[in-house]
Amino acid sequence: MSFFRKLPVLSIALATLSAPALAADLSELQKKGTIRIAVANEIPYGYTDLEGNAKGAGPEVIQHLMKNLGIEKIEWQTTNFGSLIPGLRADRFDVVAAEMAILPQRCDQVLFSEPNSSYGEGLLVAKGNPKNLQSYEDFKSGNHKVAIMAGADQLEMMQELGVDESLLVTISANADAISTVATGRADAYAATGLTAAELAKQSDKVELA
Template sequence: MKSIWKSVAAAGMGLAMSATAALAGPLMDRINSGEPIRIGFANEVPWAYPGEDNKPLGFVNAYVLGVLHEMGYDNITPVVTDWGGLIPGLNANRFDMVTGGLYILNSRCQNVAFSEPMAKVGDAFIVPKGNPKNLNNYEQIAKAGATFVTGAGYNQVESAAKGGIPDGDVMTVPGPTEILAAVKAGRADAGGVTYFTAQNLAKQSDGSVEVSDVSQLPEWTQNWVGIGFRKADQDFVDKFNEAQKKYLGSDAMMKAVEEYGYSKDNLPGDKTSAEVCKMR
């Protein structure tokens, strides 16, 4: 039986529903009805992934649970799906927020209301041990005519196009497990993921793959991470952002995320989600 983190309902439940109904989005309606907040994520170690009974693990899940606790919300249900199903599932009302570690991209901002950033993270490649083709950035992959593999719906699909890699040299697969398998089997020369994911896949590979030299990637491959919400839930996003101001970078937050490799170097700085939507 799935575990559900049961405890508190919404702050302000004592307020008359008629006074707030006109302003509340679908998520606040659920909370005010006593329904759990459903968080959606894929199996993306160490970002967000399921543990026993789908327990939400990973630094983005740990962070979100901390912010929601600050808001007084602990009645949470995890919903696990494929990476490519996160935004469609959110907008189809299968869950209420995406905690899977979404980069804030202009293309996503058309369909998702993002929280203010909670992390800044760069891309990385996994390559065969020794990096025999010297593939450390997108332009090098394009010039070598190498095969590049990444996940369906990953930001690296757009990055590959921007870096000049022809569509015919880009392979898309469901997720990290398949990316690692493609590189290990020689079906792809480099696998595009985030730096956190690349480190984890290299550890899993028994030494057969390594992480590329990320210092050779251009600045535009640095990205900001936000929590995704339905646009109809902007009222909840505003409350989430207020709670985030207190929690982001706090001792409690850093203790919650440290086991997953998130450090103060990953704090997002002063960029807003609106600014990132325009620049990315």
């Protein structure tokens, strides 16, 4: 894949406030000793297991940070990726512990931490890759449909490539990707390489391009 972007791990729901206001809110959280943190159930970035325990890169980093800040209790919340920033702005949680690309339109709404990781892009395709899809550029011409998770920056990538809007299939969560590709609703699912690889492990009907 030709795309490679940096990711942040956390964003704070105080983007429109001044630095003193931000410090005051941090003090309030420290005084309470409790913080609400959201993940998008995206393996391996941030998700909860069957026992409700938070796992993945984002939760590991934020748990270490909260310990250093003296905040002992974390209330984990799970939501769709596309609801992370709206939920943050609506005060449904205080922090997002999900790997999310730093984009200008997102920076207008929330604050981001320093980047903590980077990633390459991937494609999940039907078993045997019948359409021989190898990169995002393959969707620039022809009539191949590509699925994208709502709120994900793969949409912007496809738009930059000039992919026709009629060929873009929006799904609400990664969990829908396997059935979307396996049933032919879309010819591929565009996601990070790690996400696509994890999904490919879950079904013999799909594979990593």
